Amino acid sequence: MSPQTYDLLIRSSKLPGTTQPTEQLVDIGIKDGLIVAIAPTLKEPAT
Numbered sequence: 001m002s003p004q005t006y007d008l009l010i011r012s013s014k015l016p017g018t019t020q021p022t023e024q025l026v027d028i029g030i031k032d033g034l035i036v037a038i039a040p041t042l043k044e045p046a047t
Helices: none
Strands: 008-014 021-031 034-040
Touching: none
Parallel strands: none
Antiparallel strands: 008 021, 021 034
């Protein structure tokens, strides 16, 4: 996920709306106040 694409990029161990941690971290992209992308966190940052 490219940070320039989103207003806010959050790295989390929980998916939105859940209380249980996920097996791996996820990146959550927020644009214009809406969650627009959820993807597994990559070991290397996107360029």
